[in-house]
Amino acid sequence: MISVGIVGGTGYTGVELLRILTMHPNAEIKVVTSRSEAGKKVASLYPSLSPSLDTIFTSPDVAVLKECDCVFFAAPNGTAMQMVPELLKAGVKIIDLAADFRIKNSATWEHWYKQAHACPDVLQTAIYGLPELHREEIKNAQLVANPGCYPTAVILGFLPLLEAGIAKDTQLIADTKSGVSGAGRAANVPTLFSEAGENFKAYNVNAHRHWPEIKQELEIIATHDVSFVFTPHLVPMVRGIFATLYVNNAEISMDLASLYKERYENESFVQVLEEGVLPETKHVRASNQCMLSVSRPYSGETVVVLSVIDNLVKGAAGQAIQNMNLMFGIEEATGLLQPGLFP
Ligand SMILES: NC(=O)c1ccc[n+]([C@@H]2O[C@H](COP(=O)([O-])OP(=O)(O)OC[C@H]3O[C@@H](n4cnc5c(N)ncnc54)[C@H](OP(=O)(O)O)[C@@H]3O)[C@@H](O)[C@H]2O)c1
Structure with a gap:
């Protein structure tokens, strides 16, 4: 089982990660963070997830996240880069749904995101997580920059x-x-x-x-x-x-x-x-x-x-889980083959 942490579990991409991961046969949700809802049951905020989830929101804490095999950042730009170097050292695999690691050139990133990059040296090691384009590199990556929608x-x-x-x-x-x-x-x-x-x-x-x-x-x-x-x-x-x-x-x-x-x-x-x-x-x-x-x-x-x-799916959480599957050497489509909802 892959033990998973989600930073930003109350947001739209966070709850979409939870929806898909609760049906994933190889993933176990270990940590779900929220600063505003810490201490509450995830299922009390999102009853749609309740039959399969009894996790409690906790404040983001690198020491706790280090215990996970895989951490998803579903938080605003500029959040992941504060914690990624320490998580990488601990051997955790990371998928950032925000933009911190998508742009290779740190000066270009700083121009567009109007802040200094906290770990520009890590930018070159991150793989842009579009499997249809970078599949082989994603398989060997420790840090994936999930593309924007x-x-x-x-x-x-x-x-x-x-x-x-x-x-x-x-x-x-x-x-x-x-x-x-x-x-x-x-x-x-x-x-x-x-x-x-x-x-x-x-x-x-x-x-x-x-x-x-x-x-x-x-x-x-x-x-x-x-x-x-x-x-x-x-x-x-x-x-x-x-x-x-x-x-x-x-x-x-x-x-x-x-x-x-x-x-x-x-x-x-x-x-x-x-x-x-x-x-x-x-x-x-x-x-x-x-x-x-x-x-x-x-x-x-x-x-x-x-x-x-x-x-929220191919543009965020679904693609992130597709990347997780590749990074952990399991079948790429695992947990992701549900057809669309119509109407
Ligand atoms: N929405 C989309 O369609 C979409 C698609 C692709 C990529 N993205 C990207 O994915 C990321 C999340 O998007 P979203 O739409 O899910 O955002 P959202 O609905 O606004 O949720 C943001 C989440 O991050 C948490 N958060 C906020 N500031 C934080 C901080 N400083 N440290 C830790 N956690 C923090 C929030 O909870 P607390 O404040 O309670 O901690 C909340 O759970 C963004 O970077 C966004 O650009 C979004």
């Missing part, structure tokens, strides 16, 4: 085209929409029901923190600089990311459907839909799937890829 949907959508080769001046555009749970559980005015309901708006158009993360990985795949524009929107739904991706002046002569199908044919968590079938966020709700469609409208030069995920 938008980056997961966007990178998986562009990946086959970039691997096939694009010219340096090819323009990549990601028009993305997220449900409000992407912003976490803390009270905040833009996600109030009366502000987000019956509304549709763009945000951080000139500077979203996922832009450098996505660009870093797209450039690793393309093996050269890429021109990348990213426009996020908030839509009035709870879960889901919908990314509409455009590759302009693609000049791709190959059969796109075959390219995508062949790239993902051995992946348990990426489905390329048949021609004429378009993905919807409801198709992946509560599942670890990314669903994709690819087309070239009007036989023109622009390729359009549609990519959907559940931000």
